[in-house]
Amino acid sequence: MRHQDTFSGFIDVSGDSGFEYCYLRDFPLSIDVLGKLGVKGFLKKFRSSNFHENQDLTVNDLLSMSAFYSPDPGEELRIKLPFDLSTGKVHDHVWGQLKEWTHCAMSSIISLVLKKIKIILQKGSHDEFSINTGINGISQIMKEKEIDHCSVHYDAGHFGIYYMYKDSV
Incomplete structure (x- = not known):
């Protein structure tokens, strides 16, 4: 994402997203x-x-x-x-740092789209880490912002998804 002049698009295969659900x-x-x-x-x-x-x-x-x-x-x-080991209390600042990556990724995607790149989001519908929930959210935001992208669901989990890469070319 940092080299928009080099790449014509990107594919997100069950990438970290929706940290509230997966972490x-x-x-x-x-x-x-x-x-x-x-x-x-x-x-x-x-x-x-x-x-x-x-x-x-x-x-x-x-x-x-x-x-x-x-x-x-x-x-x-x-x-x-992101938490205190003795009390279990969540450190809001640190947890916020982790969650901020989802928002940073979204900002990067939006700036990439301005360059008219191809975006493909792939995820297993039964992701064991609920990453599909985060990817679905990103896709919805992109739809609302009228950002052209392809969102592909597979009847799979997070593992053994090597066949997803065939759709990545």
Whole structure:
């Protein structure tokens, strides 16, 4: 999106969106696990194992999103969590930083559209992270703003969707 002069369009295949639906629900589990192990302890355990249970993957995903969307040099491993581990209280400022990415992405899309590029939004109708809800919202906003785009639904979840890429050319 930063190189509009180079690319004639973009395809979003179940990209992060609608954070209220895909990440907020992972907070209680992450608070519980990280409250017991801490960030470093969890990552040490995660890295030392060849097998990861779903809860491990969920917590690792939340840490990854926090590291990317709300990095903080003053925090353990530079990761600012969107909640307090001891009380569970959501840090509104940090949670706002994460949610702001959805709005930033929308602003980028709108500016790209001014260049008359091709936009394709793809998602599985049964996405395990509810990303389809966020993509549907983006598509609706684009319709309201009369932004030409293609929104494709697949009868699938978030995984095993490699066949979606065939529609991406």
